[in-house]
Amino acid sequence: MSQESPKSGSPRSPRSPQSQGPVATAAQALEVDDLPEGEEDDPGLGEDSESSTASITSSILHYRTINGRTYHSERGNAAYCEIEDFNQDWTFPPESFDYVHLRYLVGCVPDWDKLFEQAFKALKPGGWVESFEASAIIESDDDSVKPDSALAQWGPIFIKASKTIGNTFTVVGDELQRPGIEKAGFTDVKQWDSKLPLNPFPKDPKLKEIGQFGELFSTQDTEGLVLFVANTLGWTPEEVHVYIAKFRREIRDRRNHPYIRLRTVWARKPE
Structure with missing residues (x-):
């Protein structure tokens, strides 16, 4: 959640989205690539995504299985991490960090x-906070995400x-x-809104690559994303399995052009 960073006037690197120009701003419609006739999905995507990890050491397979789900193995005493509940009063000394990064805390706060008041207190004068969050609503610019689809149901389930x-x-x-960041007392507040495609439908090569990662993110462990909220709503295991199967099928259907909105806000603590 927090870390020391180099002392500089901004947390953004020269290669940050603000320096390069937005990849896909929220105001831009995502241009769709041509779809070969009769092709609904990319049969090679799974093979490519699997082979791309072939060089990873076999140590990645050292894991524990609990209730049918896999969890990382213990690191022993090789490293130490300070684990805090960020919703409680922070125990870090005041003005002890140069940079506080808050990412994907949706549904946790x-x-x-x-939260932003705690970050303000923990930062040194001149330090930076950065908050990155994603919308739960899956959208499309061309109405390819139909109202009765599993994709369209995703956001309302979480809400x-x-x-x-x-x-x-x-x-x-x-x-x-x-x-919230402004209320906490931060200045020089900047905001960047963008879109994350959830399959490689975009025509732009960079966005197409991002869409491949978006598809992997949303389909590799859909259970891990939805099981908790489905259980909260009282779904049966059968209902969960049926929904997940439909969701994955719709993500992989290249006739669908789904994306989620992303927002990054960063600001500086006054000197």
Whole structure:
């Protein structure tokens, strides 16, 4: 959650999206690549994604299995990580960090204003906070994501579960990041909105590559993404399996052009 960073005027590197120009801003419609007639998905994607990891050491297979799901193995005493509950009062000394990075905490935070206040307190004067979050709503620019599809149901499932959990999944839609950061006392606030394609439908080569990763992200462990909220809603295992199968099939269907909105907000603590 927090780390020391080089002392500089900005947390952005020269290769940051702001320096290169946005890959796909929220205002831009994603241009769709041509689809070969009769082809609904890319049969080679799975093979490519698997072979691309062939050089990874076999140590990645050292894991534990608990209740049918795999978890990473223990590192022993090779490294030490300080684990904190960021929703509680932070125990880090005040003004001890140059940079606080908050990423993908959607559904985990009961009080976003308090979170940014804690980050402000922990940062040194001149330090930076960066908050990256994603929308739970899956959209398309060409209405290829149909209202009755599993893709369209994804966001409402999480939003409904949030009423029981008590933590919002609509951080981007409810505009919680920038106002909370400004309220905490940060200055030089910047915001970057973009789109993450969830399969390689875009015509732009870079966006197509990003879409491949988006597809892997959303289909490799869909169970891990949806099981908790499905259980909160009282779904049966059979209902979960049917929904996940439909969701994966729709993601891989190249006639669908789904994406989610991303928002990054960063700001500086006054000197």
